[in-house]
Amino acid sequence: MTKYAILGFGVVGTGVAEVMAAQREKLAAAAGEDMELGYILVRRDMPDSPWKDKMVKDFAVIENDPDVSVVAEVIGGVGPAYEYSRRAILAGKSVVSSNKELVATHGLELAKLAKEHGVSYLFEASVGGGIPLLRPLSRCLAANRIDEVYGILNGTTNYILTAMDAQGQDFADALKKAQELGYAEADPTADVEGIDACRKTAILADMSFGCNPDPASIPTTGITSVAAADLELARSLGYTVKLLGRAMRTENGCRAFVQPHLVPLTHTLASVNGVMNACAIRGSAVGEVILCGPGAGRYPTASAVAADIADAVRHRAAPVVPDLGALGGKLAPEEELASPWYVRVCAKPDEVCAAFPEAQPVYGTTMECAFLTEPMARPALMARLAALEAKAVWRVLA
């Protein structure tokens, strides 16, 4: 028997408490011992909560209880979440986290600290929500040199793009609908500008390649400039548009970026719609695997956090901490990656043909046309686009 504590009691925190209670026996079998909820750290009293007897407002109570072996940080952000994670590790407790912002910015430091203090540091829920992703990546695929990891890492933007594709909505209307349904926040910046996907891409880059980039250094383009015309034209070319976070091995390191991509309609990622997420992993032995599922939400996220709690307890004697940061934080330039491109322009066929003789432009219901290019790096593309006024330029997932 051991105790765990939950830091933060919002959507995810309540989910963790419920899931840990609902599957207590099964989780005890996975952990190798029974696990009891010791404390819930809250900022204000919740006198009507069924969990009120477990609530404390002072982290020191948790920190000083030697029976607490695991702390689940589901506060979010980097202020108190960072401080409490640090203090928990220093107090000899394993930390599990769903907090992609904290893991992307301080994960390396916390992982090192965890190693020094002989505790586990796990954050399965921080990327892909409920999808088993980081554990399969690091353990089930341990016999692989990982070559690329890419996927749909943000449910809000995938919901918006799916609605734009299915209903011909423009971005603003689709965003408004997503906000009404609770899939987008009142301030949607972190989602629609790709910031959330960027943090997850940073974590994937480190888990896959030991490359620990500052998220701010990852070239990131969100979906605010994707137009209804792009979805329509993409479909007539046999593609859909998805916001992809990508991290790939290069000769001496890693390249990472977040951008809208044209994805072939026949690709499994094209079937991942609405708030679903999916991540493809290319490995030297396995080839490619794709893991799909709910990337957010109370219970899916709690499912991942609870599994981490059980895993941390199971490995108390031989803690589990991912190997992060071995390659440093430097990224290879995004622009050097050659790929086919999708270009939307307002131009006549002969103008397109002058710049891209091999292109086969398609015309939509607007005056615009779109075409795909041969594979090339970004500077070469830009040189050839000089004579055309491109409205959209996205990579094609080849």
Next chain:
Amino acid sequence: MTKYAILGFGVVGTGVAEVMAAQREKLAAAAGEDMELGYILVRRDMPDSPWKDKMVKDFAVIENDPDVSVVAEVIGGVGPAYEYSRRAILAGKSVVSSNKELVATHGLELAKLAKEHGVSYLFEASVGGGIPLLRPLSRCLAANRIDEVYGILNGTTNYILTAMDAQGQDFADALKKAQELGYAEADPTADVEGIDACRKTAILADMSFGCNPDPASIPTTGITSVAAADLELARSLGYTVKLLGRAMRTENGCRAFVQPHLVPLTHTLASVNGVMNACAIRGSAVGEVILCGPGAGRYPTASAVAADIADAVRHRAAPVVPDLGALGGKLAPEEELASPWYVRVCAKPDEVCAAFPEAQPVYGTTMECAFLTEPMARPALMARLAALEAKAVWRVLA
């Protein structure tokens, strides 16, 4: 430092040796200690093999070497594979296996034996090949009551159905092509009759629900009676045809079966083509996740076996053995499951309408038509089909 042994040196065995050598450092980090290939058990001499120094023909050499802590059984079948697995466990060695036939028929017994002798028994490669599947199911999703597991579990049949769909080939031609390409064996019975998928379904049923059915008791229909007309008609209804193995929780146990299904073209499983496999898992907290990838092949299978070897070494002090067999082996009847159905008949619209007034039949290039029904159990369907001569009757994945 510990030693492992490989039993059997065919396609998978050589892959395991290669992958373990290629990723030795990474696997050592995953295992917590370096792992050296101790022995390869072979039936005949291979004097030209680069691994010849490791080869032995007498299992007793492996059995009696106390430095060997893990044995990878990749022989296949139930004869020597069963005997050596048993003896390895009795000798205090963990066993990992890619052998679905052995795991489906003797897995429960070997798991019990492994528990008694304090060693691990792992078989990730036995279902889904290289796809991280059993470990995510049992560990990453430990906080879930699993409600259903279903998927495309056999690459040969999926290759054949994909070819029939894409090229309008009939079964015999597609099988012949698969045999030429090495995707189907000279005797394709185990694949095309669903026997291979049935064994994997049996393993999934036990891992998910603790139901340990005799594979022979799982209702199993292969793809030999799927006609080119079915693919054509299914597509005009918005579906494709996939051979699915399914296992689902019932009130007091589990139901399991293997049958061709109509899968909506919008479903992620419809995008899983050729020799790829995919498995969907529905859990009480996570909702649904789908794991896709190569279900067979030398290196994908070796990827899973090597990860199991590392996992067994990592957990030498606290072995990992799945909890199997708690519910016994009894299955709920397949026919009681209500679902929509696909029916292909040679009948005129008024004849269809007389038996299924709500049906909207579609006509293909043959004289036949097909329609979908409302959800109903099999006996109710059969009663209504009495007046029609049905050529194909498959469940629709709802």
